[in-house]
Amino acid sequence: MIIPLPSDREQSFWIYIEPNHVYLFYLLLLVCCSEELRTSSKRTTLQNSIRRLTSSTVLLPAFVAVFAAGGLLPLSVLGANVANADKAEIITVIGIYTHAWFLSFALGLPPIVLALEFLGIRRRNPDYMKAAERTSRIWGISFAAGAATGTLVEFGLVQIWSGSLIVLGTFFFAPLFIEVFAFMLELVLLVLYLFTWSTYRYTWKHWMFGLFIAVGSIWSAYQILAANAWMNIPWGTGDLVSKVLPWVPTLGPNVTNSTAMIQVLNFLPSNGSAVIGNLNAMQSIGQILTNPLIAFSNPEAVPLFLHTVTASIATIGFLASMFLSVEYFRNRGKREYYAKFLKVTFGIAAVASLIQPLFGDMEGRLEYTYMYTKFLALEGIPPQGGTNPILGLLLFNNPNYFFQGFDYLRTLVGSSISPGLASYTIDFAQQNQPWLTAFFLVMVVSSIIMFIFSIVYFGLYSKKLNRLVRLVFRRDTQDVLFASSLVLPFLAILASVFGWVAREMGRHPWSIYGLITYNEIVTPVNLTWSYITLIAFIELLLGVGGTVAMYISFQWKASDENLLPEKSQDAQQLVKN
Ligand code: HEM
Numbered sequence: 001m002i003i004p005l006p007s008d009r010e011q012s013f014w015i016y017i018e019p020n021h022v023y024l025f026y027l028l029l030l031v032c033c034s035e036e037l038r039t040s041s042k043r044t045t046l047q048n049s050i051r052r053l054t055s056s057t058v059l060l061p062a063f064v065a066v067f068a069a070g071g072l073l074p075l076s077v078l079g080a081n082v083a084n085a086d087k088a089e090i091i092t093v094i095g096i097y098t099h100a101w102f103l104s105f106a107l108g109l110p111p112i113v114l115a116l117e118f119l120g121i122r123r124r125n126p127d128y129m130k131a132a133e134r135t136s137r138i139w140g141i142s143f144a145a146g147a148a149t150g151t152l153v154e155f156g157l158v159q160i161w162s163g164s165l166i167v168l169g170t171f172f173f174a175p176l177f178i179e180v181f182a183f184m185l186e187l188v189l190l191v192l193y194l195f196t197w198s199t200y201r202y203t204w205k206h207w208m209f210g211l212f213i214a215v216g217s218i219w220s221a222y223q224i225l226a227a228n229a230w231m232n233i234p235w236g237t238g239d240l241v242s243k244v245l246p247w248v249p250t251l252g253p254n255v256t257n258s259t260a261m262i263q264v265l266n267f268l269p270s271n272g273s274a275v276i277g278n279l280n281a282m283q284s285i286g287q288i289l290t291n292p293l294i295a296f297s298n299p300e301a302v303p304l305f306l307h308t309v310t311a312s313i314a315t316i317g318f319l320a321s322m323f324l325s326v327e328y329f330r331n332r333g334k335r336e337y338y339a340k341f342l343k344v345t346f347g348i349a350a351v352a353s354l355i356q357p358l359f360g361d362m363e364g365r366l367e368y369t370y371m372y373t374k375f376l377a378l379e380g381i382p383p384q385g386g387t388n389p390i391l392g393l394l395l396f397n398n399p400n401y402f403f404q405g406f407d408y409l410r411t412l413v414g415s416s417i418s419p420g421l422a423s424y425t426i427d428f429a430q431q432n433q434p435w436l437t438a439f440f441l442v443m444v445v446s447s448i449i450m451f452i453f454s455i456v457y458f459g460l461y462s463k464k465l466n467r468l469v470r471l472v473f474r475r476d477t478q479d480v481l482f483a484s485s486l487v488l489p490f491l492a493i494l495a496s497v498f499g500w501v502a503r504e505m506g507r508h509p510w511s512i513y514g515l516i517t518y519n520e521i522v523t524p525v526n527l528t529w530s531y532i533t534l535i536a537f538i539e540l541l542l543g544v545g546g547t548v549a550m551y552i553s554f555q556w557k558a559s560d561e562n563l564l565p566e567k568s569q570d571a572q573q574l575v576k577n
Helices: 021-039 048-053 060-068 082-123 127-162 164-168 175-195 204-232 240-244 259-272 279-287 301-330 332-370 373-377 389-396 406-415 419-431 433-460 465-472 478-485 488-506 530-557 570-577
Strands: 013-019 075-078 249-256 510-512
Touching: 013 175, 013 478, 021 510, 021 530, 048 279, 082 127, 082 301, 082 488, 082 530, 127 175, 127 332, 127 530, 175 204, 204 301, 204 510, 240 249, 240 259, 259 279, 259 389, 301 332, 301 478, 301 488, 332 389, 332 406, 373 406, 373 433, 406 419, 406 433, 433 465, 433 478, 433 488, 465 478, 488 530
Parallel strands: none
Antiparallel strands: 013 075
């Protein structure tokens, strides 16, 4: 039996000026990066870069601008705790991006390391083996830093967003519980992989350790992304969401105990996450979910996973190519040496970039069906609606297809059981449309450029294509690839960062689209500015520290000698045993 949500969901609302820090934070990062680029000399060192960035003259004014501009942003009509939620969002954004930075390496490095080791074993070539071993150290550190920052983020969920315990214990129970086993697989095999390079040199056994770590990373990523997909499309809640947001279709079968679910939705707006600490309230709510595996049936789980993993592989592949490129242009005598590694790193990034738009298209179709407000905002459809030949062709095979705009959605608000929230969702998407469209465009334009240079890559293997590349760029394919490697990683990073901003901002103010707003699950404990500053500082420190550690581990040459001569007697003995 479905009990309608009471209209008192809106009774405790007040008007609040919302400083939306999420995209302003990115603005700040952009300003800092452009300042860094502007002042960089040709041969800048890592230390110099960090020093310049921290002493940047724009840093302070940019911070002031962020918080001043926050006050100018749209008025929000939400429930209690908005101020706390806005503060919590700052440390969450910094924490998640620090985590994502390391995870990109943990997901993007395995194909490179495994390909290098594969070539090393097949050709019995110490150059490939050395390169694989050195790169695997970055993989190891990125995994450790990813695990540490992941714990930070998970604590953040439980402590800062304490209301999310309700979803952690229900819809996220299976994905996050199963993720622990993937984590164990990665952890155990990673130690084995990193410390047995000289013992199992040139053996498939060692390569298999690496392969299973990669399986663990992919498995882990899928579990986490299935949970994130559920926050965008709360699959398994039937028509609960459409009661609040009438443009959303039925989201699969309703596998919730509707009475309990509605109790939660009643309690949260007035009590916030304090409801979790109230034993009586939780006892009276009872069991919420009847199918704990429902998160895996979410239609977005697989496309989100594919789009995110290919983004990491492309980003790290191009980043590795950039490092090779710097060496290539510095050491003219060793150009062929670096070129053979570029074939691997650029090749992997190229394959990922060529298939990436396909998964992006899958994401776009899901938005159209399930998150129409986000679709309108990202694609820049005018409020009164309009045509978009590319979208029309892609979605309906009709370039003149008319897409309804925000004005049409407003006509549906009357049928919502919570018209205030339905209107706010439309207003937010419409007011932020210019930003969201810009972020989306940056992602798509970056993708097109990456796509073009990925095709150029195959000029290394096709004479015809090589001739065409020479005609267009007046340079040999190899030189074009090395030169483009100095730019492509930045485009891939921009696309990934803006992709996530668009995704998360596009869902605002919902934490779970159409069910739970972000202020409803934030901790009732007052988050002070000094606390926020301290946590943000620690998060940034972890990010910088982990990155410096990856850099040092790659530079460290001590164990290279083990790989140059043929197997030592000890090692041979061990392998025989
Ligand atoms: C034509 C190419 C592309 C299209 C059509 C596309 C489409 C999309 C869409 C629609 C979303 C939002 C999904 C949502 O929130 O519902 C998204 C997010 C995202 N995009 Fe793209 N994208 C493209 C290229 C890229 C590239 C090249 C990268 C990075 C190398 C990238 C990285 C991301 C990331 C990290 C996200 C957030 C996670 C996700 O929703 O998958 N995208 N993309």
